[in-house]
Amino acid sequence: MPGTPSPLPAVPRPCCGHPAGSPPAAGTGAYLDWVSHEVRSPLTVLAGYLEALLDGVGGELGAEQRELLLLARGGAERLTGFAEHLLHGPRT
């Protein structure tokens, strides 16, 4: 239906949305914060697409399709956990 708004946001493009136009200096805590944000932000949206599919948006899933999506979602969740770890890991 033309004019119908898309129910889900586009996945943000890493590297292109940094307000200052360039990342903080490498090796600094701010740089790790930036990396973590750049990874987590599109992952959150990506996981949203997988969640929508698992919720049946677009139609019913077969058992194998569901299994593959659950594996993909698990990978996205672990990557999100890794990006969180960057925020809290050692920085010396």
Next chain:
Amino acid sequence: MPGTPSPLPAVPRPCCGHPAGSPPAAGTGAYLDWVSHEVRSPLTVLAGYLEALLDGVGGELGAEQRELLLLARGGAERLTGFAEHLLHGPRT
């Protein structure tokens, strides 16, 4: 079918497969290499699941399901590009 091997590998767990048991010192080039690897490696496998679904493994997809999967795959590809960028970006 019992005993049939799974056609796709599990998504590697970031943070758990580093051979030395702990990451290189933060702020070093080796640390950025490690971060990049830890992001790219599970993303490659995650994208493999999405690719399999798009190839029809598990059954045919509806138009909306395909669209959501293509958006999710695009996000995974952009994240892979970001991780590549970490390998080649400034390190000063």
